Amino acid sequence: MTFHNPEYLFLLLLLIPIVFWYVWELHKSDASLQISAHRNLKQFPQSKKIKLRHIPFVLRILVIACLIIALARPQASNSWRTQNTEGIDIMMALDISSTMLAGDIKPTRLEAAKSVATEFILSRPNDNIGLVIFARESFTQCPLTTDHAVLVNLFNGVNNGMIEDGTAIGLGLANAVNRIKDGKSKSKVIILLTDGSNNSGDIAPITAAEIAKTFGIRIYTIGVGTHGVINIPVSTPMGIQYQRVQSEFDAKSLENIANLTGGKYFGATDNSKLRNIYQEIDKLEKTRIKIQQYSKKDEQFYLFSIFAFVFLILEILLRNTVFRKIP
Template sequence: MVFANPTYLYLLLLLVPLIGWYIYKLHKSQASLQVSSSEAFQLPGTSSWKVYLRHLPFALRMLAIALLIVVLARPQSTNSWQNSSTEGIDIVMAMDISTSMLAEDLKPNRLEAAKDVAASFINGRQNDNIGLVVFAAESFTQCPLTIDHGVLLNLFKDIQPGIIQDGTAIGLGLANAVSRIKDSQAKSKVIILLTDGVNNTGEIAPVTAAEIAKTFGIRVYTIGVGTQGEAPYPIPTAFGVQYQNIPVEIDEQVLKQIASTTGGQYFRATDNSSLKEIYSEIDQLEKTKISVQEFSKKQEEYKNWALLVFALLLVEVLLRNTVLRNIP
């Protein structure tokens, strides 16, 4: 049993002065005039049972007060326990949102496929702080590290190509992700960097950003998204959307170097199923390691205690006004 308001239990200390006052009043109520004892003339077994029970009403009242304090502390039972594992892993997802992510070699396009798979990944990491960084020619933080995955998933819906200047600044995106996680106190710090291109802008080189990540003990998993060869790319025209095949260029050498430098791994996603498998593999690689036990359901138990308080007070009133009634 646990208590929702355990500090109220300190009120039980008030029973000590109440009991002391009762003993003091009992002592003061004794007759001060001493007379000869009649003990020699008293027959065995003639003492009234009421004499032995004269303190019972007070005892019932003290017990009722004690139980009332327990009621105020709100006793609760926890009858549903579950075992879970957690290591306090913090994860920042760095996602490329350049216009090339609109290519439709993944369905419906690279960006939407990446968002869907990432959302499933987030839903499976309930114990982890997760943040989101997006980048194109520039980089900004879409969501800082948070355990509120509902907020994070809502912010995922808002990311689209074109909200920042077009380009692919892999080094800048990685450096921004590092700045968001470097001060974390978690036992394990991870960045998942997803891109479909080659670093072509930004003030920070990808390898330099990887060295910075290594300095802070951050592991980086890199994912190259795109099919082999060419991919259909939608181009708006006056006659509607036209498709043009564009070459798929992913700087795999740089992505592998980033992963190798930081102790992570590089993956290549050529379609939706391979992208799902990659996130599943990362999920397995970063499995939590510390077992904890927590309860998932609490049930209020104060009602039974409250009924017992009422019953004790009722018995006390009945005794004081019937068989144990005092005559002034």
């Protein structure tokens, strides 16, 4: 049951002070009679009339409560809903090379990428999503799954140093293609995020993209970070030291990969742009949902109005007959 005007239900709180007032007045109106002893009075039980003398007040409370509920307009709904959903397969390929520790995107490129990607995952509850990470080599952190809680936990566990340093974009793409190509969904997508150019691995990025194209897989590529000199944290015997390196990624190669597979290339130089990119991908790859909905609501306020009327008549009758007070 739902209510068209639920705010009127707060009026039910007024019944609390009314009950307190009744109890207080009842206590004040108690009569007293002086007698020598009351021990013999205990053998005389209270009459039923005394025990039931509060019924008129209870009926009045019920009258007020029913009228308030009627004002709130209770409604019974009779509805059915049919929803057919078809999720898509999404494989995320994430670069975890040392340059992803640069702080030009706060707190670091890698942490920003993980945070925004987690938001994207949680916004796609119907999709099969997996994760491949790569540096000089590549491995699958999480296969395609609809258990996004597990995926997010594995995503949060990703850190630099899990793989030997380097940037094998082609190897990462090939691994993602291998994981997604046999999926049952009609739509298959790879989201590749990197901040460098391919310098490792035996598979060229464009070759991996051609393989993806043969399986009908679209690739969205994201080049993350700013161009120029950046500071990279490096572990040394003296602790963490920062090394200045030139930041650049092969935007042309990433663009060719995306165009070849029917995807799109994006450049992210700060947190807001990175978030906007995932939001745009979310719009481009909307899950198809077919909904048939029917809803009918029946007013139920008249039932409570009838109850209020019945309780009121009962109260008047009882107060003027059985529980009539003689001055």
